[in-house]
Amino acid sequence: MPNKLANSSSPYLLQHADNPVDWFPWGEEALKRSLQEDKPIFLSIGYAACHWCHVMAHESFEDPDTAEIMNNFFINIKVDREERPDIDNIYMAAVVALIGQGGWPLSVFLTPDQEPFYGGTYFPPVSRYNMPAFRDVLLGVAKTWKEEKSRLLDSGTQISEYIKENQAVPGQSTRLSSEHLDRAADT
Structure with a gap:
C-alpha cells in the first residue's frame, strides 16, 4: 500500500512510495502531526x-519489522536533497556538528519543533562497521524520548544554538530555530 509519497514529483521520493514506512514528504501535515502526537521526527x-541511500532503503525501510518500530514511535519524513537543498543544508550542519562528518543518506532525529538532537548517515541493519544497528538506534531514541524527553529537547536547543553561532554569515540572519526552520516548514 503506497504511503504519502505516492503523489510526489520527486523520483527519489517515489522510490520510497511503497515502503512499509509511513513516510511523509516535508510539509505542514507531518510537522503538525509530530506536535499533535508528541512524537519525534525521523528525517531521512x-x-x-x-548508493548508500538504496542500501539503507533495502535493508531497513523495506523491512516490515523495522517499519513497524518507525511507524509506532516516530513521524517519518523523507526529503530529496536535490529538491530541498535548504533542508539538507540545515540538517547536514547538525549532523556534522554531532558526529564530525556528513553524507547521505542523512538520518536525523528532530524534536516536534524541528530541532535536531541525534543523527548520522547510513545505519546498518545489524551492528557492523563500528556503527550501531538501525533498530537499536530507533529503540534507543524512542526509549529516551519516553523517559528523558527534556534531555533530548535540551540537546536539540543546544545543537541549534551551536549551528546558529558557527554557521553565521556576516550580514545574514542566524536565527536557525525560528526563521530558517519556519521558512523550511512553510514550503
Whole structure:
C-alpha cells in the first residue's frame, strides 16, 4: 500500500512510495502531526543516485519489522536533497556538528519543533562497521524520548544554538530555530 509519497514529483521520493514506512514528504501535515502526537521526527534525506541511500532503503525501510518500530514511535519524513537543498543544508550542519562528518543518506532525529538532537548517515541493519544497528538506534531514541524527553529537547536547543553561532554569515540572519526552520516548514 503506497504511503504519502505516492503523489510526489520527486523520483527519489517515489522510490520510497511503497515502503512499509509511513513516510511523509516535508510539509505542514507531518510537522503538525509530530506536535499533535508528541512524537519525534525521523528525517531521512537522500537522492535518487545515492548508493548508500538504496542500501539503507533495502535493508531497513523495506523491512516490515523495522517499519513497524518507525511507524509506532516516530513521524517519518523523507526529503530529496536535490529538491530541498535548504533542508539538507540545515540538517547536514547538525549532523556534522554531532558526529564530525556528513553524507547521505542523512538520518536525523528532530524534536516536534524541528530541532535536531541525534543523527548520522547510513545505519546498518545489524551492528557492523563500528556503527550501531538501525533498530537499536530507533529503540534507543524512542526509549529516551519516553523517559528523558527534556534531555533530548535540551540537546536539540543546544545543537541549534551551536549551528546558529558557527554557521553565521556576516550580514545574514542566524536565527536557525525560528526563521530558517519556519521558512523550511512553510514550503
